[in-house]
Amino acid sequence: MGYKTIIEDDIDILVAGAGLGGTGAAFEARYWGQNKKIVIAEKANIDRSGAVAQGLYAINCYMGTRFGENNPEDHVRYARIDLMGMVREDLAFDMARHVDSAVHQFEEWGLPIMRNAKTGAYLREGRWQIMIHGESYKPIVAEAAKKSADKVFNRICVTHLLMDESKENRIAGAVGFNVRTGNYHVFKSKTVICGAGGASNIFKPRSVGEGAGRVWYAPWSSGSAYGLMIEAGAKMTQMENRIVLARFKDGYGPVGAYFLHLKTYTQNAYGEEYESKWFPALQEMVGKEYLDPEVSHRTHRPIPTCLRNHAIIQEVNAGRGPIHMVTMEAFQDPHLEEIGWHNFLGMTVGQAVLWAATDVDPKYENPELTTSEPYVMGSHATGCGAWCSGPEDVSPEEYFWGYNRMTTIEGLFGAGDAVGGTPHAFSSGSFTEGRLAAKAACKYIDDGKAEGIRVSDEQINRRREEIYKPLETYTVYSNEVVAGSVNPNFINPRQGLDRLQKLMDEYCGGFGVNYMTNDKLLNIGLKKMAILGEDLEKVAASDIHELLRAWELKHRFLTSESVFHHTLFRKETRWPGYYYRGDAMKVDDENWHVLTVSRRDPKTGEYTMEKAPLYHLVGDEES
């Protein structure tokens, strides 16, 4: 194959994937490493890449410390209750104490943040959310990153991390290919900050045709954050903690502003409040500590997102669906009506298109809600990702190994979806994590930790062969059949993705089985996954675009395998409404008030699982 090998050498900081996390990393790295070589490798175009490509209408993580609103520990307690206790609170505290400075810089760069006319503070949608006109959120932060980076390589699909051959378990860069030219790109780097994304489209989506792209999380979020790090042998945490979203049906338009700002609420098909009747039985499952509607009512302690999903799922199963969002009251106010529409145009245009297509005017009709297929990611109300070190002034010893946001591979850092145990970071928190990782990566280099890295031609050539193998497979076997996509020697990426989604749905708790699984199903699923893994060695790509899809599929596969192992390991139902272990239907704090940590051996592919202690932030007076 005539593709060139293009080597970029002597990089200090390679940012692999530049969404909000990666742009934060590239931006900040320049301050701490003014003479360092900073390079970005991005699968798309950083002006419109990652989960924020389309824009946002709110920043969901902002303390407002400057305005006397919240302290970092308040946010940690909120994330803790929402995630049923399972949070890396050192990382969450660290993110929260820095996040405001990121948001204030966004405003200086031109991001329009709405203000409360009376107080002068940012306009709050809820306790943690502020409202923005964020159509250009991503292009704005991308400008800041471009100004800091020495080089930006757009359209590079990073497929693998490079490992140092002079010291075990140390990073040496990354490789990938240009999805337009097909050329092979090698990035030799002292550190890598993984800013790649979480995973959409690994569970079978509710949409059946064209609409398969109208997933809640972006379809280009291919789980590459996890695929890259798992393959390299990094430890992962909380990968069982997939998220299910209650959203407007089919369009998956956001509901946050509707609930919090427009004060809309939900009811069943017959106009009844339905949530409270499911709570007594649910309280039996999870315990009063996690669900106590009286306390929540009195103290405004939030009811965990998963438990509200549970009530929707139960009510629909009881035959009183669909659940409706009651918009007809709020939308009589023309100002609120306009906000309702702007909210979609700013971040989920497709929902506006769908309502225009179906003549749904929320002023005269209460739209339908649904629960989505599950997603695996680490920055919304869930915390999948790599097991990372925290900051030295906060973290207990089990959570600290030298450099903030460094994974268990030396020199490999994470930000955004890549970092595990840090839910509720959202866009601003992901950007902040990128900044923290960048400072730590500069220190790692300055401390001399990246000396003497060696990458052999053998490693570079081996990866090159691996990357192009799907093209080779196609060339060799496609002429064996007359025409069409059916071939006994290979599957194409779409066929592989369909198989993965069906498998995840049926065995790992997708919407098709009402989010239910158990040990037996998971073990069968794992056997089938192993065989799918073998078949993915024979995935074929007819062109460079399909080669991109092939590698996205491989990253999704590695992510899914990890989700299976973690789901099997945690023998309890920690998050009813996200998924259920039918063989262990209760929260089990005695055995499972812990974080789950896994490692896949890169040589054998074998998984080992362990429990890590859970530390909580408590006030001095409580201890």
Next chain:
Amino acid sequence: MPTFVYMTRCDGCGQCVDICPSDIMHIDKGLRRAYNIEPNMCWECYSCVKACPHHAIDVRGYADFAPLGHSVRVHRDEEQGTIAWRIKFRNGKKDMDLLAPITTVPWGTGFPNLAAASAPSGDMRNSQLLFNEPKYVRMDEGDLHTLKSNGLKLKAGVYY
């Protein structure tokens, strides 16, 4: 709502190809115009629609759940710093114009040049501070929050 491209408006300039986050806007080699090669990997993010200098790209709702006959059009203007939307319902009963700002400063300005910023001191390097901090991270003139300053401890065990 996968995108599609009007034959008579597209001149094959490739702006949509440059920007598409999903790598699905490609140029047809025979017609020398752009088209969506993989509609079921389209998020309807409108990045290409906004980037097209000829408004040649539009969106038609996903065939598996959206009926025909609607329209959501957009004009994004970096010089004006605005984005203008028009939403038309299938039944013709609703036709909305909506305008929003996209920036508060002239496009492309307002970014600090960190390569030229005064280098951080050794103290700052050894602290937990990031660039520009502690500005804006506290109400008072104090330093960054720490466990000690906030009267906190991290304790292992079961706390809610």
